[in-house]
Amino acid sequence: MIAQKCTPNQRNKNNLKDNHLVRTNGTRLMFGEYRNVFLTEKDYKRLKADFSGLDNLIEQLSAYIQSTGKKYSDHAATLRIWAKRQKLEQKQTPGIPDYTFKKGESL
Numbered sequence: 378m379i380a381q382k383c384t385p386n387q388r389n390k391n392n393l394k395d396n397h398l399v400r401t402n403g404t405r406l407m408f409g410e411y412r413n414v415f416l417t418e419k420d421y422k423r424l425k426a427d428f429s430g431l432d433n434l435i436e437q438l439s440a441y442i443q444s445t446g447k448k449y450s451d452h453a454a455t456l457r458i459w460a461k462r463q464k465l466e467q468k469q470t471p472g473i474p475d476y477t478f479k480k481g482e483s484l
Contacts, residue, residue: 409439420453428460429477 405415414435416424425431434456441447449455467475 408435409442410436411439411443413442414439414452414456416453416456424453424456424460427457430463431456431460434459434463 403417405417406421408414408416408421421431428434438452438456438459442449
């Protein structure tokens with residue numbers, strides 16, 4: 378049996394196709410007023426399901442990045458941290474108890 382070897386040009390074409398497929402699956406979308414918060418569609422859907430008020434947090438992050446010039450390597454992780462911190466701050470303030478629940482949960 379004869380093993381068939383690819384030419385260098387064919388290997389480069391195959392690598393380009395593979396790289397292109399990886400990039401199209403992980404396309405980041407721009408969010409926020411200044412269009413500087415980048416999330417994949419998958420990250421946005423997951424965050425939207427986990428946290429209410431996500432769009433407000435995205436706007437806050439967008440304005441913060443624009444005003445300070447800070448750079449974040451992962452905007453989804455940053456939004457998750459900010460949402461958890463905001464939730465903790467709300468629980469610490471006395472007042473009306475929080476009775477929110479996720480879809481599918483019962484009280």
